[in-house]
Amino acid sequence: MPHPETWLRVTPAGLWCEPGDFFVDPTRAVARAVITHAHADHARPGHEAVLATAETLALMRARLGEGRAGRRQQPLRPGEVVVQNGVRLWLRPAGHVLGSAQVCLEWRGSRVVVSGDYKRAPDPTCAPFEAERCDVFVTEATFGLPVFRHPEPEREIARLLASVALFPERTHLVGCYALGKCQRLIALLRRAGWQAPIWLHETLLAACRTYEALGVPLGDLRPVTAARRAALRGAIVLAPPGAAAERWAERLSDPVIALASGWMRVRHHARARGVELPLVVSDHADWDELNATIDETGAPEVWIMHGRDDALAHALGRRGIRGRALHRVGRGAGEADAAPGPAEDAAA
Amino acid sequence: MSLPAFAALLERLAFTPGRDGRIALLGRWFAEQPDPERGLGLAALTGALPFAPARPALLHELAAARLDPVLLALCRDYVGDLAETVALAWPRRAGGDAPPPALSAVAEGLARTPGAELPALVAGWLDALDAEGRLALLGLVAGGLRAGVSGRLARLALAAWSGRPVEAIEEVWHGVAPPYRPLFRWLEGGGERPDPGEAPVFRPLMLAHPLAEGDLAALRPEEWRAEWKWDGLRVQLCAGPGGRRIWRRDGEDISAAFPEIVAAMDFHATLDGELLALRDGGEAAPFADLQRRLNRRTAGPKLRRDCPVGVRLYDLLFDGAQDLRALPFDARRARLEAWIARVRPARMDLSPQIAFASVAQLAALRAGARDPAIEGLMLKRADSPYVAGRVKGLWWKWKRAPRAVDAVLMYAGRGGAGAPGGFGDCTFGLWRPDGRGGEELVPVGKAHPGGTDEERLWLERWIRAHTVARFGPVREVEKALVLEVAFDAVQRSARHKAGVVLRAPRILRVRRDKPAEEADRLEALLALAGDGAAPAGTAAD
Numbered sequence A: 001m002p003h004p005e006t007w008l009r010v011t012p013a014g015l016w017c018e019p020g021d022f023f024v025d026p027t028r029a030v031a032r033a034v035i036t037h038a039h040a041d042h043a044r045p046g047h048e049a050v051l052a053t054a055e056t057l058a059l060m061r062a063r064l065g066e067g068r069a070g071r072r073q074q075p076l077r078p079g080e081v082v083v084q085n086g087v088r089l090w091l092r093p094a095g096h097v098l099g100s101a102q103v104c105l106e107w108r109g110s111r112v113v114v115s116g117d118y119k120r121a122p123d124p125t126c127a128p129f130e131a132e133r134c135d136v137f138v139t140e141a142t143f144g145l146p147v148f149r150h151p152e153p154e155r156e157i158a159r160l161l162a163s164v165a166l167f168p169e170r171t172h173l174v175g176c177y178a179l180g181k182c183q184r185l186i187a188l189l190r191r192a193g194w195q196a197p198i199w200l201h202e203t204l205l206a207a208c209r210t211y212e213a214l215g216v217p218l219g220d221l222r223p224v225t226a227a228r229r230a231a232l233r234g235a236i237v238l239a240p241p242g243a244a245a246e247r248w249a250e251r252l253s254d255p256v257i258a259l260a261s262g263w264m265r266v267r268h269h270a271r272a273r274g275v276e277l278p279l280v281v282s283d284h285a286d287w288d289e290l291n292a293t294i295d296e297t298g299a300p301e302v303w304i305m306h307g308r309d310d311a312l313a314h315a316l317g318r319r320g321i322r323g324r325a326l327h328r329v330g331r332g333a334g335e336a337d338a339a340p341g342p343a344e345d346a347a348a
Numbered sequence B: 001m002s003l004p005a006f007a008a009l010l011e012r013l014a015f016t017p018g019r020d021g022r023i024a025l026l027g028r029w030f031a032e033q034p035d036p037e038r039g040l041g042l043a044a045l046t047g048a049l050p051f052a053p054a055r056p057a058l059l060h061e062l063a064a065a066r067l068d069p070v071l072l073a074l075c076r077d078y079v080g081d082l083a084e085t086v087a088l089a090w091p092r093r094a095g096g097d098a099p100p101p102a103l104s105a106v107a108e109g110l111a112r113t114p115g116a117e118l119p120a121l122v123a124g125w126l127d128a129l130d131a132e133g134r135l136a137l138l139g140l141v142a143g144g145l146r147a148g149v150s151g152r153l154a155r156l157a158l159a160a161w162s163g164r165p166v167e168a169i170e171e172v173w174h175g176v177a178p179p180y181r182p183l184f185r186w187l188e189g190g191g192e193r194p195d196p197g198e199a200p201v202f203r204p205l206m207l208a209h210p211l212a213e214g215d216l217a218a219l220r221p222e223e224w225r226a227e228w229k230w231d232g233l234r235v236q237l238c239a240g241p242g243g244r245r246i247w248r249r250d251g252e253d254i255s256a257a258f259p260e261i262v263a264a265m266d267f268h269a270t271l272d273g274e275l276l277a278l279r280d281g282g283e284a285a286p287f288a289d290l291q292r293r294l295n296r297r298t299a300g301p302k303l304r305r306d307c308p309v310g311v312r313l314y315d316l317l318f319d320g321a322q323d324l325r326a327l328p329f330d331a332r333r334a335r336l337e338a339w340i341a342r343v344r345p346a347r348m349d350l351s352p353q354i355a356f357a358s359v360a361q362l363a364a365l366r367a368g369a370r371d372p373a374i375e376g377l378m379l380k381r382a383d384s385p386y387v388a389g390r391v392k393g394l395w396w397k398w399k400r401a402p403r404a405v406d407a408v409l410m411y412a413g414r415g416g417a418g419a420p421g422g423f424g425d426c427t428f429g430l431w432r433p434d435g436r437g438g439e440e441l442v443p444v445g446k447a448h449p450g451g452t453d454e455e456r457l458w459l460e461r462w463i464r465a466h467t468v469a470r471f472g473p474v475r476e477v478e479k480a481l482v483l484e485v486a487f488d489a490v491q492r493s494a495r496h497k498a499g500v501v502l503r504a505p506r507i508l509r510v511r512r513d514k515p516a517e518e519a520d521r522l523e524a525l526l527a528l529a530g531d532g533a534a535p536a537g538t539a540a541d
């Protein structure tokens, strides 16, 4: 059985399956791409052929425009298998955002699972993660430090609503990533009983409409630019992180600046962002989830991308699992995804 | 469940800069928490819980016992603060789903448990808490919550929540102890106001209004008494069988910093006066001289010798147990003079009255005052009772003509007194050489914008249009707007980058006519300060 290193290579364009001749989440335009999910750092424009879940393809079209989201789009249902030059390929839900999937690859009995981004906490807007046993698990590690343990999202939503009750005159402006986090927050708010209109920064509207079209109801959403000042008193407004500094925010009534991100767990991040209400809500696996997931896959070897590898590799080593930074795998000095910083919210 | 609730409050306070927001958070705590938790929480926030902080080594021991050293080092490197690192990285223990401790259980445990048993106790609590709760717990254990809740803020919050005047709460505050059950019972209308008995309690101070030109015309000399306004620290001295206290104007207890005054309070009375630094020969010195003493919690023999202090007495509130506050000023003054003659307290003297026959004479006195320890004049109506707060028409303060500088607006923050919703907090600076051949601005103070509504609106708009960066509620603005800023004095301050800070700055007006480059330089301020600034040797340390 060939070691995965011999047929799945790290190249400057991303992970390349040599016998199948396709890339997973390539960083530049390629002939054949398999895309885990629609976030910008995974789904780039201009590929020739794109294989992904139907939801990811729809979200890519909405974000990139019809022409740029792959000349040929091939939807694949989770669990359905395609064979490309002898490589078996199928998708498993990753629980990260709507449509997000792990890419499972098998060649000559050797199996790799590329997780993309994932989380294990339940999310009303997407299918839950399903673990698949494999020989190499390629994991993200955005929150690959033991200090990152996300609390229950319901608890963070309760904190937000308690704050709205305590400061009924103030607008609560919640910074969040446009695709995934935004819709998850809305769905969680609805579940917690918040049926009032939720006001959105215009850059968040498109993804919400696509979610609704794909069967995720989000309730009464309105563009914040259409709101009268009075309507924003005691209201919840969602906007991209940092948008509070923009001119449109002047209309908000003495806003409580909140930010929903896993980075909010650490005080210096929250302080640096000038946040009054940090909400620890993340679409990425936390430390415990990373470790438990790796154990579930049974993989004796783990390639770590998208975050910090040192702590996770150390912890895996202590359990007899070989953890390697993705950029050190194989010959090619590949560019792993840049480690996301809180300035980018890292929700991608 | 009270420790998690307390932790949630602490977390919110840590990120809520505005006073109104903080008061609202505390109010919710008082409203929602049962006794004794709410009172213990209040005491924990204001640093009034009676137990010694644990050894700093305890935290290291706890961390080493439960965390992988490599992971701990990586985490600490990332987070910075060790307590926060341990709180966040503390591993869940299988079967560790004991209920979280109550705040009361933690307070009692920390007060009673011998040091050797502390690690096991604290580890057990950590196992039962979430990250937020662990951080609060470790703060309690280390004796440093750093919640930024002063006693004054706590009393304002109690007042806002209960609807009682803050003065009424001030009067009992120092006579009650955690968990403050009788206080809460009274504030909720379920009991009598707590009787402090013999314990010394703070009586809210009577304050003066600034005198405006218009008020002067209506002033009839025979109905008014004049004294100098001394440039020290307004204090209240309270002594009796229950103890001795020196309080600052905001009700903070500063007794420990002035032991020689406490030693001299060998009487049973409550007095209003000015704490002054004394120069050779016992002459009163300006406020800047006192700064050295105010920066210290306690005062050793050397500091007491190098920087002697005394109290100039203004008023007598209680003679023994007798409350004199309802008496007219003249009657209280007579009692004060008689009291001083009888008791002859060490380190204290009487603030002299200044005779005057006309407003013109008074104006001449004010203009002619050369003593640097004099800030101006105090005018007190002869029949004024001693009432809490700033009641108009009873006492006036008539400060010496202000000094002023033209400074450049640097930052503007939301909130602040007198500017709800607006930019109430304007930080301004002066030019100085930047050491690289250019000029830089250094902040010298902050104040809220004065002037008419129209002027304030103009300034608001200017700030919005010229914001270059935001730090939470604070905006950095283009360095292009000159403000004329009046102030009482210049104080040396090691905490400020400029080395000095303006005392009582007021923004007089916006100088739209003046380009920012022509604003004043820091040297000008130092020169202007003249005798008002502390000599270099007494710089704050």
Ligand SMILES: [Zn+2]
Pocket: A039, A041, A042, A117, A306, A347, A348
């Ligand atoms: Zn990503």
Ligand SMILES: [Zn+2]
Pocket: A037, A039, A096, A117, A347, A348
């Ligand atoms: Zn993503």
